[in-house]
């Protein structure tokens with residue numbers, strides 16, 4: 015009896031990723047080619063450049079990944095190809111989708127278009143076999159800040175999202191203002207540890223509102239004014255600490271609100287910002303002080319950031335609950351989960 019192997023392909027933003035997943039949770043190989051260095055001089059992702067890099071990288075990555083996973087005869091060994099079809103940058107998505115369609119047709123292997131956000135959610139499913147719906151999923155990355163209620167796999171309700179910038183984007187923009195380079199999240203996170211979060215007063219977005227909603231552009235602007243006002247006197251570590259506290263406070267308070275509104279007290283976190291020390295600490299404290307009522311799931315970092323194992327997992331679970339796709343699906347930059 016040969017194992018059910020899924021080839022996952024991800025190219026929605028600035029990472030080209032390919033993985034082979036063996037049902038249910040064994041990652042045979044997972045490769046990510048980051049474009050960070052290509053985009054760093056521009057202080058953010060340049061869409062046209064991203065598509066070009068995906069195009070250069072993708073087939074070589076597929077070949078290497080299959081080799082690493084011990085798949086010498088993809089036509090016979092693969093059971094499914096799962097590819098991110100949205101949301102994301104159109105030019106980037108198209109590269110992965112067209113590659114996957116070509117391989118699917120050539121190898122006569124079924125294909126499935128996967129929602130990138132469902133992929134992030136499945137990073138937790140891969141990492142935590144005991145995680146069962148219903149649970150809340152907080153997805154925080156450079157492109158997204160969303161809370162979903164997972165009623166069952168395949169049945170999701172968006173409880174709230176950002177009205178403007180994503181939280182990771184705010185980190186990146188603040189870092190850019192301070193000349194700290196790109197991506198900004200890890201640098202700010204590190205500097206914040208040496209700073210005093212009480213030094214500067216910054217607004218916590220939507221603090222008093224009774225809706226699950228986020229906004230980070232006002233916070234970013236407040237930082238900009240502060241940088242101008244303080245001039246030479248500015249303490250960068252203190253600013254990082256103050257900014258981080260406001261950003262994380264907004265995330266944590268809305269997770270609590272979502273728990274109260276739904277009665278669901280299990281939360282899984284995903285996306286690049288899940289690497290944030292302060293966010294992890296605050297959520298772990300929340301769980302620790304709840305007397306076992308609140309449960310927090312955090313996947314390992316390599317599954318939090320964009321990767322293709324999570325896409326393969328989302329495709330696999332969909333396939334197993336009877337979802338079928340054919341070559342007619344399209345890349346959709348604004349596909350909502």
Ligand code: KG4
Nearest residue numbers: 155156157182197199200203286287290319
């Ligand atoms: O999920 P991801 O790798 O890519 C997408 O955006 O899809 O997330 C990247 C984002 C960047 O904005 C980066 O600054 C942020 O995650 N990030 C962090 C940390 N590490 C990465 N933000 C805050 N603290 C961190 N430690």
Ligand code: ZN
Nearest residue numbers: 130134155320
């Ligand atoms: Zn992502």
